Amino acid sequence: MTSGSPIAPEDATTPVGFSRHDHASCVVDGLSAAEVRCNREGLRFTPVRRKVLEILLQEHRALGAYVILDRLRDEGFGSQPPVAYRALDFLVSNGLAHKIERLNAFIACAHPGETHAPAFMICRMCDSVAEAQSTPARGALGAAARATGFRIERTVVEAEGVCPTCAEKPAEDVRA
Numbered sequence: 001m002t003s004g005s006p007i008a009p010e011d012a013t014t015p016v017g018f019s020r021h022d023h024a025s026c027v028v029d030g031l032s033a034a035e036v037r038c039n040r041e042g043l044r045f046t047p048v049r050r051k052v053l054e055i056l057l058q059e060h061r062a063l064g065a066y067v068i069l070d071r072l073r074d075e076g077f078g079s080q081p082p083v084a085y086r087a088l089d090f091l092v093s094n095g096l097a098h099k100i101e102r103l104n105a106f107i108a109c110a111h112p113g114e115t116h117a118p119a120f121m122i123c124r125m126c127d128s129v130a131e132a133q134s135t136p137a138r139g140a141l142g143a144a145a146r147a148t149g150f151r152i153e154r155t156v157v158e159a160e161g162v163c164p165t166c167a168e169k170p171a172e173d174v175r176a
């Protein structure tokens with residue numbers, strides 16, 4: 001869990017989102033926001049669902065289901081794939097996590113409790129992911145939808161590029 005220090009130690013090998021921040025509070029705040037939502041909406045925040053969200057919150061990087069399953073097994077939560085898939089289904093369908101289609105992987109939501117259209121910035125070098133808000137209804141897509149009478153229910157915005165940490169790395173670190 002956390003070290004008790006309010007500021008997480010710098011770890012150059014671990015992506016911590018695209019900006020420096022107090023990462024310990026990402027995990028603590030994320031779990032407590034999820035708890036509040038589940039209580040308010042009568043959702044069952046079971047130990048395995050909580051553990052999967054905690055695993056996702058520990059990284060600002062999308063994790064594949066098999067990686068999550070490995071970590072669950074390490075933590076003594078059993079090794080049946082349906083356990084991980086059902087927990088991920090719960091988190092995604094209740095907006096506590098998102099699926100990154102491009103990577104076929106999952107990330108904890110950065111704004112649980114708010115209705116939002118997420119947009120993701122995905123680093124193609126280190127797979128770190130940052131969540132932003134998209135407002136497709138106000139953009140060109142929204143205008144096209146209104147013009148044709150189409151009602152948008154869901155949009156997926158996934159931008160691929162290079163994060164600031166990778167952009168700063170000297171060229172000799174970049175190997176194929």
Ligand SMILES: [Zn+2]
Pocket residue numbers: 016017021022023024026027060
């Ligand atoms: Zn963080």
Ligand SMILES: [Zn+2]
Pocket residue numbers: 098108109110111112116118131
């Ligand atoms: Zn989100």
Ligand SMILES: [Zn+2]
Pocket residue numbers: 123124125126127128162163164165166167
């Ligand atoms: Zn990167």
